[in-house]
Amino acid sequence: MEKEIQINNHQKPFDLLAFIRSKRMYFLFLAALVLVSYINALNNSFVSDDKGLFINVPIWDLQYFLDSPHAFLRPLIYLIAYKIGEFNPILFRFPNIFFHTGVVFLIYIILSVMKQP
Numbered sequence: 001m002e003k004e005i006q007i008n009n010h011q012k013p014f015d016l017l018a019f020i021r022s023k024r025m026y027f028l029f030l031a032a033l034v035l036v037s038y039i040n041a042l043n044n045s046f047v048s049d050d051k052g053l054f055i056n057v058p059i060w061d062l063q064y065f066l067d068s069p070h071a072f073l074r075p076l077i078y079l080i081a082y083k084i085g086e087f088n089p090i091l092f093r094f095p096n097i098f099f100h101t102g103v104v105f106l107i108y109i110i111l112s113v114m115k116q117p
Helices: 014-024 024-039 049-054 062-067 072-086 091-115
Strands: none
Touching: 014 024, 014 091, 024 091, 072 091
């Protein structure tokens, strides 16, 4: 009679909210690092490539937003920032801070899950 080997492949599913709660200090630290990397540029005016994008392109018009469905997210974010505070550079940098923080969080989560046995 052959001896049967049972392998226990029943792993508990990954609970993202529980993971975030348990590592919230790490997430706060990572968010602070992203903010520190942007802190110097928040109050700066637009630079050369920004001026070409914001001033020469009519993205402040809703029709421009509707005419470019292939790339709708960036014009939409710029349109919202413009409608809130016109050409306030801080409002145009907040989406970058938000997206970079999200990417840093995602990389941290992926690496943490890959590290677990």
